[in-house]
Amino acid sequence: KEFPACSTSSASRAPRSSGFCAACLYLLESCLCFEASIPVRQRIQTENAPAAIGPYSQAIKAGGFVFVSGQIPIDPKTGEFVAGGIGEQTERVLKNRAAVLEASGSSLDQVVKTTVFLADMKDFARMIEVYARFFSAPPPARATVAAAGLPRDARVEIEAVALVSE
Secondary structure (H helix, E strand, C coil): CCCCCCCCCHHHECCCCCCCEHHHHHHHHHHHHHHHHCCCCEEECCCCCCCCCCCCCCEEEECCEEEEEEECCECCCCCCECCCCHHHHHHHHHHHHHHHHHHHCCCHHHEEEEEEEECCHHHHHHHHHHHHHHCCCCCCEEEEEECCCCHHHCCEEEEEEEECCC
16 A cells, blocks of 8 residues: 655555554654644533623633633622622622632632732722632732723622643
8 A cells, every 4th residue: 555645665664564654653643642632622611600791711621720711790699790899799709710610620729820800909908808818828829900991890800720630
C-alpha cells in the first residue's frame, strides 16, 4: 500500500505493517498524543446561582481551573435583585459564586484570583469586610476596579478563577 505523503522507500517502513515510515509513524503518534492532551472546555451551570443573562456561561472548567463569570446580587430562588446596601449585595454575590464553584467541583478555598467591580470606590471598606469572611488564609489575589456602571445598577460584581480537579 503506497501513501503519497510519504516518499520513503518501503525498506524503511515501520515494522508494524502500517505502510508508514518510522518518521511518519512518529509524527502521527505525536499528533494523536497532542490531540488527547488538548484541554476540554466544560460549561458549568447550576440552578443554585442566577442563570446567565445573555450569551455567556456561569463558568467554564478547563486545564485544571474554573473561570467563573462576574455575578451581580440576584437571589437565584426568586430571580430578584437583593435588597440592601453594599454589604448585603457582596454577601449575595459571594454565595452565588460559592454555588457555581461547588457545581464545578471546586470551592471558595480554591480561588486563586478575583476581580471585584464596584460602582463606587467609597463602598470598598464595607465590601472588603464582607469579602474577608468568605476566604480563608491565604486569601486569593484580587483586583478591585471602579466601574462606571454595572448591570441592573448593582453596587458590586465579582468574577473569579479557582483551581479544580479535571
